Amino acid sequence: MKSANINTDEFRDHLSNVTDTGKRIWIYPRIVKGQLYKLRTYFSWLLLGLLFGIPFIEVDGNPLFLFNVLERKFIFFGVTFFPQDFHLVAFGLLTFIVFIILFTVIFGRVWCGWACPQTIFMEMLFRKIEVWIEGDYKAQKRLDEAPWTTEKILKKTAKHIIFFIISFLIANTFLAYIIGKHDLLAIMTDNPLNHITGLVSIVIFTFVFYFVFAKFRELVCIVVCPYGRLQGVLLDKKSIIVAYDFIRGEPRGKLKKETKDDRNPLAELQALTKPVENKGHCIDCSICVQVCPTGIDIRNGTQLECIGCTACIDACDEVMEKVKQPKGLIRYASLDGIEKSEKLSFNLRIGAYTAVLTLLLGILGYLLLTRNEVETTLLRTPGLTYQEEKGGGVSNLYNIEILNKSRESMPVSIRVVDYPSAVVKLIGKPLQLTKGEITKGSFFIVIPKKDMENPNLKLKVELISGNEVIDQVKTSFLGPME
Ligand code: SF4
Numbered sequence: 001m002k003s004a005n006i007n008t009d010e011f012r013d014h015l016s017n018v019t020d021t022g023k024r025i026w027i028y029p030r031i032v033k034g035q036l037y038k039l040r041t042y043f044s045w046l047l048l049g050l051l052f053g054i055p056f057i058e059v060d061g062n063p064l065f066l067f068n069v070l071e072r073k074f075i076f077f078g079v080t081f082f083p084q085d086f087h088l089v090a091f092g093l094l095t096f097i098v099f100i101i102l103f104t105v106i107f108g109r110v111w112c113g114w115a116c117p118q119t120i121f122m123e124m125l126f127r128k129i130e131v132w133i134e135g136d137y138k139a140q141k142r143l144d145e146a147p148w149t150t151e152k153i154l155k156k157t158a159k160h161i162i163f164f165i166i167s168f169l170i171a172n173t174f175l176a177y178i179i180g181k182h183d184l185l186a187i188m189t190d191n192p193l194n195h196i197t198g199l200v201s202i203v204i205f206t207f208v209f210y211f212v213f214a215k216f217r218e219l220v221c222i223v224v225c226p227y228g229r230l231q232g233v234l235l236d237k238k239s240i241i242v243a244y245d246f247i248r249g250e251p252r253g254k255l256k257k258e259t260k261d262d263r264n265p266l267a268e269l270q271a272l273t274k275p276v277e278n279k280g281h282c283i284d285c286s287i288c289v290q291v292c293p294t295g296i297d298i299r300n301g302t303q304l305e306c307i308g309c310t311a312c313i314d315a316c317d318e319v320m321e322k323v324k325q326p327k328g329l330i331r332y333a334s335l336d337g338i339e340k341s342e343k344l345s346f347n348l349r350i351g352a353y354t355a356v357l358t359l360l361l362g363i364l365g366y367l368l369l370t371r372n373e374v375e376t377t378l379l380r381t382p383g384l385t386y387q388e389e390k391g392g393g394v395s396n397l398y399n400i401e402i403l404n405k406s407r408e409s410m411p412v413s414i415r416v417v418d419y420p421s422a423v424v425k426l427i428g429k430p431l432q433l434t435k436g437e438i439t440k441g442s443f444f445i446v447i448p449k450k451d452m453e454n455p456n457l458k459l460k461v462e463l464i465s466g467n468e469v470i471d472q473v474k475t476s477f478l479g480p481m482e
C-alpha cells in the first residue's frame with residue numbers, strides 16, 4: 001500500500017518498539033481525552049460490563065454462553081450445541097471467518113480499536129490505573145528512570161498489586177466461560193484438594209493475564225495476534241482506516257516558535273494562529289506519535305502496528321483546534337479517499353459487502369432457529385434378524401438413542417407411521433428424555449405377517465411428546481421370504 005511518507009519507507013523494516021539491537025523500547029503513551037476517547041470509554045464500560053457479567057447470566061438454568069472445550073459442550077445465547085451439531089459449528093466458523101475478512105476489508109481495524117478485549121483491558125483499565133498511580137506519560141518515564149526510593153517502591157507495589165488482582169478477576173471470568181459459574185463457585189467454596197486442576201488453571205491464567213497487561217502489552221497486537229498479522233493482506237486502498245491526510249498535511253512544517261517547555265506543547269500552540277507559510281497543515285508537533293500506544297507515526301501511512309485506537313485522531317484534532325485549522329487531518333478515511341480528496345461515504349462496495357455479511361448471518365440464524373431439538377439414532381439390534389410370534393406377528397428388536405438438546409425434560413412415546421397395525425413394545429420403563437442428555441432404550445416393533453408386503457419393509461418411526469411429533473427417523477423391518 002502506498003505510504004504517505006515522502007522520503008523513506010525505512011520504518012517498515014523494524015518494529016516501532018524495538019531498537020536496532022533488538023531491545024524493547026517501553027512505550028509511554030500520552031493520554032488525550034478527545035471526543036473519540038470519550039466515546040470509547042463509554043463503549044468500554046458497556047463491553048466490560050458484558051464481559052464480566054455474561055458468565056453469570058442464566059437462561060432456564062443454562063448459562064448464556066459456555067465454551068467447554070474439555071467436555072465438548074457449547075452454549076450460545078442459551079442454546080446448547082453438541083458434537084452432533086458439528087455442521088452448524090462448521091458453518092458458524094466459516095461465516096465467522098468470511099465475516100472477519102469482509103468486515104476488515106471494509107472497516108479496517110475498527111474491531112481492534114473499539115471492541116477487542118486486549119485493547120479494552122489495556123487502554124481502558126490497566127492504562128488508566130497506571131496513570132492514576134504513576135501520573136502522566138512523562139511522570140511514568142521519570143519514575144522508571146529514578147532510583148528506588150520509598151515513593152517509587154510504594155507506587156510500583158500498589159500498581160502491580162492492583163494489576164494482579166484484576167488479572168485474577170479476569171482469570172476467574174475467563175474460566176467461568178469455560179466451565180460455567182457453578183463449577184467456578186465450587187472451586188472457590190469446596191475443599192481445594194477436590195479442584196486441583198481448576199485452581200492450577202486459575203493461577204496459570206492469572207499469571208498469563210498479569211504478564212500480558214503489565215509487561216507484554218502492545219506486543220500482543222504487533223507480534224502475536226493473527227488478526228493483526230493478516231491486516232497486510234486484508235486491507236486495500238478503499239478500506240476505512242485511521243489515516244493521515246498527507247495531501248492536506250504535507251509538506252509538514254515546524255512551529256514558528258520552538259517551545260522550551262516541552263512538557264506542555266499545547267500551551268505554546270495556543271499562541272499560534274497558523275502553520276508556517278507554504279507548508280501543509282501538519283505542524284510536526286509529533287503529539288500524534290506521543291499518544292500512540294504502539295509507538296508509531298501514523299503520518300508514515302498504513303502500518304501493521306496501528307490498532308485503530310483513534311488516539312491520534314483526538315490528538316491531532318486538538319492541535320488543529322489550537323492552530324485554527326479544520327479538524328480531521330488524521331481521521332477515518334480510505335487511502336483512495338485521501339488521494340482523491342473525497343469524503344467518506346456509503347458506496348456500492350460497502351453496500352454489497354454489507355449485504356453479503358447480512359445474508360450469511362441470516363442463513364446462520366435460520367439454521368440455528370430451525371435446528372431440531374431432538375436427535376434420534378435408531379438401529380435394528382445387530383446380529384438379530386426377525387422373530388415370528390405365536391399370534392401371527394413378526395417382530396424386530398431395535399436400539400434407540402435420543403439426544404435431547406432442548407431445555408426441558410419430557411416423556412416420549414414411539415409410533416410407526418404408515419402401518420396402523422404395527423405395535424411398539426418397549427423393553428423396560430417408558431422413555432423419559434432428560435434435558436441436555438442422551439437417553440437410550442430398546443423396543444420391539446411387531447407387525448402382523450399378513451400386512452407385510454415384502455420381507456424388507458421401510459418404516460418411518462415418529463417420536464411423540466405430548467401431542468407433538470418431535471422427531472422422525474427411518475429404519476428397516478425384516479420378515480420371512482414369502
Ligand atoms: S498531531 Fe497533527 S499536526 Fe501534530 S504532528 Fe501529528 S499530524 Fe502533524
Ligand code: SF4
Pocket residue numbers: 242288291292293294295296297298305306307308309310311312313
Ligand atoms: S496510529 Fe493512531 S490509531 Fe493507530 S495505534 Fe497509533 S494512535 Fe492508535
